[in-house]
Amino acid sequence: xxxxxxxxxxxxxxxxxxxxxxxxxxxxxxxxxxxxxxxxxxxxxxxxxxxxxxxxxxxxxxxxxxxxxxxxxxxxxxxxxxxxxxxxxxxxxxxxxxxxxxxxxxxxxxxxxxxxxxxxxxxxxxxxxxxxxxxx
Amino acid sequence: xxxxxxxxxxxxxxxxxxxxxxxxxxxxxxxxxxxxxxxxxxxxxxxxxxxxxxxxxxxxxxxxxxxxxxxxxxxxxxxxxxxxxxxxxxxxxxxxxxxxxxxxxxxxxxx
Numbered sequence: 496x497x498x499x500x501x502x503x504x505x506x507x508x509x510x511x512x513x514x515x516x517x518x519x520x521x522x523x524x525x526x527x528x529x530x531x532x533x534x535x536x537x538x539x540x541x542x543x544x545x546x547x548x549x550x551x552x553x554x555x556x557x558x559x560x561x562x563x564x565x566x567x568x569x570x571x572x573x574x575x576x577x578x579x580x581x582x583x584x585x586x587x588x589x590x591x592x593x594x595x596x597x598x599x600x601x602x603x604x605x606x607x608x609x610x611x612x613x614x615x616x617x618x619x620x621x622x623x624x625x626x627x628x629x630x631x
Numbered sequence: 632x633x634x635x636x637x638x639x640x641x642x643x644x645x646x647x648x649x650x651x652x653x654x655x656x657x658x659x660x661x662x663x664x665x666x667x668x669x670x671x672x673x674x675x676x677x678x679x680x681x682x683x684x685x686x687x688x689x690x691x692x693x694x695x696x697x698x699x700x701x702x703x704x705x706x707x708x709x710x711x712x713x714x715x716x717x718x719x720x721x722x723x724x725x726x727x728x729x730x731x732x733x734x735x736x737x738x739x740x741x742x
Contacts, residue, residue, distance in 0.1 A: 525739045529695060558691070566690040569698045 502533045504622060506630035507542035512557045516631040517545045521563060523629075528570040535574035535625075536567075537618065539581045546575070546610075548593045561593065568597030573609040580615045637663045649731050656734030664732050668723065676720050676732075678707060683733040693735040696726035 505524050511517040527534055538546055545564070552559040567573070575595060582588060589612060598604040613621065622628055632651065634641045637659050643651040648664065650656060661680055665672045682703060686694055694702065696714070704712020711717075717725035726738040 522739060525692070525695070529697070560691050562690050563692045566692055566694065566698070569694065569702060 500531065500533055501626040502535070502624060503527060504535050504537060504625040504628045506537040506539065506622075506628060507545055508540040508630060509545075510541040511545040511550070511561065512552060512555050517542070518560055520629075520631045521560070524567070524572065525563075525570055528572055534572050535576060535621075536572065537576045537578070537621075539578035539618065541581075541585075543577060543581050543585060543587060543592070546577070546592050546595065547587070548591060564593060564595060567595065568609060571597070573597035573607070574611070575609045576611050576613045576618060576621060578615055578618055579612050582612075635660075635663055635667070647731075647737070649737060650734045653734055653736075660734060661732040668728065670721065670728075670732075672732075675711075676729075678711070679703065679717065679720060679725065679729050680733045682706065683729055683735060687733070687735050693730045693733075693738040694726070695738050696724065699726060699729075699738075 505520055505527075507517060507520055509516045524534065524536060546561070550559055550561040567575070577589070577592065582591070589610070592610060595609045596606045597609050599607050633644050633646065633648075635644055635648075636642070637657075642655050642660060645651055648667070650660070662672055665676070670676070679699075683693065683699070686699075686702065696717075700712055700714055700717060702712075703717070706712075714725070717729075721728040721732075730736070730738050
């Protein structure tokens with residue numbers, strides 16, 4: 496693109512706790528928002544657990560940072576793709592996930608869902624359209 | 632490790648003056664940090680600091696200045712939710728300085 500805006504896709508494939516990948520990726524995503532790029536996020540494989548509703552990390556002694564995903568809308572990051580097959584393989588549905596929304600500036604700040612359910616094949620097409628794909 | 636003394640209590644801060652332990656915060660910590668930065672705290676400053684603490688409580692992150700501005704506009708009105716107003720209150724940057732006074736870490740996404 497000529498206006499300097501690139502399409503960045505961050506692909507999250509790991510469970511939120513146990514490794515630092517999920518938290519680090521989220522930090523990079525929030526920082527990338529400062530550069531006015533076209534940012535989208537993917538949650539597939541165990542990455543779908545990152546945005547599960549009602550997380551409780553007490554037993555693990557880890558900080559529960561899941562509410563930070565709810566701030567993504569404030570950062571104008573509102574394209575979150577969840578892979579359908581990954582959910583199904585883990586016995587999850589969209590109802591198992593947090594209610595992540597954004598306010599649409601062009602539609603009188605109406606609250607809209609940020610999560611899009613996509614199939615593995617659709618995801619492959621989306622990845623094909625990106626300038627940069629970063630996975631963790 | 633550096634410390635600042637607030638009401639006779641030693642409070643640990645990092646090399647940039649941010650609290651090391653978020654739980655060490657109490658309102659006088661903000662007042663003392665402001666004194667060090669030569670900022671006179673008024674009700675308008677407290678509005679922003681309280682707002683930031685609530686935001687952190689809810690989302691577990693310190694918002695970037697762009698996000699803070701937008702959120703303040705929504706909650707406290709447009710005349711407060713603009714960067715000119717916020718920079719007047721916190722000359723070293725509403726994100727960085729206000730988060731510091733509020734006892735939060737450096738904002739995520741502030742570069």
